Amino acid sequence: MLDFAGPYYVAMDQLSFGNPTKYWVLDPELASFPEDSIGSSTSSRSTSADWDKALQACTSLYQLKPYSLLSQNCHNFVGHFLNQVRYDNKDWDVVNIATAIFIHGRFIGAASLAKTWLPHVGLVVLGTILGGVPFLFCWLISVIAIGCAWSYLFLKAQSGQGPGVVGFA
DSSP: OEEEEEOOOOSSOOOOOOOOOOOOOOOOOOOOOOHHHOOOOOOOOHHHHHHHHHOOOOOOOOSSOBBBBTBHHHHHHHHHHHTTGGGGGOOOOOOHHHHHHHHEEEEHHHHHHHHHHHHHHHHHHHHHHHHHHHHHHHHHHHHHHHHHHHHHHHHHHTTTTTTTTTOOO
């Protein structure tokens, strides 16, 4: 496992935020490797060597990049790799990756599922018991506001208009 863990640093098997709780198995048949992009052995079928070359190229590039929590992070690293291998012929960004993980991802086990969802569910249940409908209303407004703010900052970062931000390369 690789993780763009900080400025100019790609960690191997040492993730910044702990062990993963969910994963998505990629289908190598959905990747394409044009010969001019990474010097692949074929332009239609991918091999493990093609994947390794693309991953090494992505790692080398991100070892030259500064890190930004909002705009240049481990999710951008994954998006760059998926774009480089032209995975599923899509333009991958953070939103597409999050959606794909939500839809196609599998939890590692029951403990991972609980670790991911139990704090949120517990907070909403406790808040509803103690605060009733006003809590639910405030919680919903907060979630929407945070989502809108994050989306705005993400779009600003992608357009290069944010302060010191870097989008996908």
